[in-house]
Amino acid sequence: MDAENLHYFEKAPITKAVAHFAVPMMLGMSMSVVYSILNAYFLGTLHNTAMLTALALTLPLFALIMALGNLICMGSGTFISRLLGEKQYDKIKQVSSFAVYASLLLGLIAIAAGLPLIDSIVHGLGATPDSFGFTKDYVTVMLIGSPVVVLCFTLENIVRSEGAAITSMIGMLISVVVNIALDALVIFVVHGDVTGVACATVAANLAACLFYLYHMGVKSPFLTISFKWFKATKEIVGSVLKIGIPVFVMSVFLGAMSLMLNHFLIEYGDRATAAYGISSRLLQFPEFILMGLCEGVVPLIAFSFTANRLRMKQAIGFTIKTIVLLASIFGVVVYLTSDHLIGLFTRDPQLIEMGSYILQVTFLSLFISGATALFTGIFQATGQGTAALVMAVIQGITLIPVLFIANSMYGFHGVVWSLVVADAVAFLVGGIMLLALRSKLQPDLESLVHG
Incomplete structure (x- = not known):
C-alpha cells in the first residue's frame, strides 16, 4: 500500500486521519453542490420559471441514477477498505474491475429501460404543460448519459476507498x-x-x-480497470450487494420522496415547486458537507473494523463532535441570510418568500440528517447489511403517511414540515440500532454512545 495512505489508516493522530479522509470528500461534495446551484442560477438568469420548475422536477430522476451508482460503488468501496485491512490485494483488483464493468452495464440498462418510456417518465415526474418540454429535454439527456454518471459515482468511491482521498477530490473538482x-x-x-x-x-x-x-489504470497500486481481473464470484457479488442494495433502496426512496413532494407541491403552483427546487439545492450545500464528512471517514472505519477497533471508536467520536459544530454554524448563517440566498435565483417576491420559508424549516433537521448519515456509514463500513437496509427504508416509509396527513391538516406548511418529521424518525431508529449492535461492532462502543 502507498506508505502515506497506510500511515493515515493505521498510525496518524485521529484528528489528522479523519481530516485526511473527510476534508477532500467534503470539499469535493460541496463543490458538486456548487455546480448544482449554479445550474439553477444560470437558468434563473433567463427569468423563466418553467425552466426552474423542470430542473426541480428532474431531481427524482437524478436520485434514481445515483441509486444505480450506489448499488455498486458503496458496497465495493467498503469491501475494498476492509480487504485493505486484511491485506488481500489481489481480491481488491477483482472487486475494482467488477465495479467498473457492472456500473457500465447498469447505465446501459437505464438507457434501454428509460428512453422508450420517456413521455410516461416526464408525466410521472409531475410536469405541467408549461414545463413538460423542458423537463423532457433534460430527462432525455440524463438518460443517454446515465452510463457515464453511474460510472463516475463508482470510480470516485472506490478510488477513495483505497485511501486516495486527494485524488478522489481532484476528480470531483474537475x-x-x-x-x-x-x-x-x-x-x-x-x-x-x-x-x-x-x-x-x-x-x-x-x-x-x-x-x-x-489513476486506476496507471497510478494506483491496487485498483485496476483491466477486464482480465473481472470476477463475479458469489463472495464478491454478495459482499458488494449486501451493502449496495440498502444504499440503492435508500437512493430510490430519496427519489420517491422528492417525486412525492413535487406532486404535493405542484398543487400549490409552479412557484411552490420552483421554491422547493431552489431551497433544496441550497440545503444540499451544508448537507453534502456533512455527508462528505460521514462518507469520507467510511474507509477509515471499514479499515479499522478489521485492523483496530479502538481506532474505529475514536474516529466515530471525533466525527460526531464535528457534525455538531458544523450544523450549528450553518444554521446561524441560514437564519440570518435566507431571503438573500433565495433572491440570488429569482426576482419574484412570492418565490423568494416561499423559498426562504422552506429553507428555514428544512434546516432545523440539519444535525439530525448529519448524524443519520454517520449511523448509515457505520453500518455500511462494518458490513451490517440489515441495519443499513432498515436505515434505507425508514425515512421513506415515515414520510409517505406524514405527507398525506400533514397536507390534509396544514396544507403547504404541512408538506414542508413533513421532511423534518421523517428525518427525526430516521435519526431515532438509527440511534437505537447502533445501541443494539454496540457489542458486535466494538465492546467499548457503549461508552461512546452514552458519552
Whole structure:
C-alpha cells in the first residue's frame, strides 16, 4: 500500500486521519453542490420559471441514477477498505474491475429501460404543460448519459476507498470546473436552455471518469480497470450487494420522496415547486458537507473494523463532535441570510418568500440528517447489511403517511414540515440500532454512545 495512505489508516493522530479522509470528500461534495446551484442560477438568469420548475422536477430522476451508482460503488468501496485491512490485494483488483464493468452495464440498462418510456417518465415526474418540454429535454439527456454518471459515482468511491482521498477530490473538482465552464458557455454564449445544461452535467461527469480511469489504470497500486481481473464470484457479488442494495433502496426512496413532494407541491403552483427546487439545492450545500464528512471517514472505519477497533471508536467520536459544530454554524448563517440566498435565483417576491420559508424549516433537521448519515456509514463500513437496509427504508416509509396527513391538516406548511418529521424518525431508529449492535461492532462502543 502507498506508505502515506497506510500511515493515515493505521498510525496518524485521529484528528489528522479523519481530516485526511473527510476534508477532500467534503470539499469535493460541496463543490458538486456548487455546480448544482449554479445550474439553477444560470437558468434563473433567463427569468423563466418553467425552466426552474423542470430542473426541480428532474431531481427524482437524478436520485434514481445515483441509486444505480450506489448499488455498486458503496458496497465495493467498503469491501475494498476492509480487504485493505486484511491485506488481500489481489481480491481488491477483482472487486475494482467488477465495479467498473457492472456500473457500465447498469447505465446501459437505464438507457434501454428509460428512453422508450420517456413521455410516461416526464408525466410521472409531475410536469405541467408549461414545463413538460423542458423537463423532457433534460430527462432525455440524463438518460443517454446515465452510463457515464453511474460510472463516475463508482470510480470516485472506490478510488477513495483505497485511501486516495486527494485524488478522489481532484476528480470531483474537475467535474465541477468543467460543468461551470460549460454552463456559462451554454447560457451566455450559445444562448441555450435546459438541454445544454444537462449536456454540461454529463460532459463534466465524463471528464471526471477519464481522470479516475487514468489513476486506476496507471497510478494506483491496487485498483485496476483491466477486464482480465473481472470476477463475479458469489463472495464478491454478495459482499458488494449486501451493502449496495440498502444504499440503492435508500437512493430510490430519496427519489420517491422528492417525486412525492413535487406532486404535493405542484398543487400549490409552479412557484411552490420552483421554491422547493431552489431551497433544496441550497440545503444540499451544508448537507453534502456533512455527508462528505460521514462518507469520507467510511474507509477509515471499514479499515479499522478489521485492523483496530479502538481506532474505529475514536474516529466515530471525533466525527460526531464535528457534525455538531458544523450544523450549528450553518444554521446561524441560514437564519440570518435566507431571503438573500433565495433572491440570488429569482426576482419574484412570492418565490423568494416561499423559498426562504422552506429553507428555514428544512434546516432545523440539519444535525439530525448529519448524524443519520454517520449511523448509515457505520453500518455500511462494518458490513451490517440489515441495519443499513432498515436505515434505507425508514425515512421513506415515515414520510409517505406524514405527507398525506400533514397536507390534509396544514396544507403547504404541512408538506414542508413533513421532511423534518421523517428525518427525526430516521435519526431515532438509527440511534437505537447502533445501541443494539454496540457489542458486535466494538465492546467499548457503549461508552461512546452514552458519552
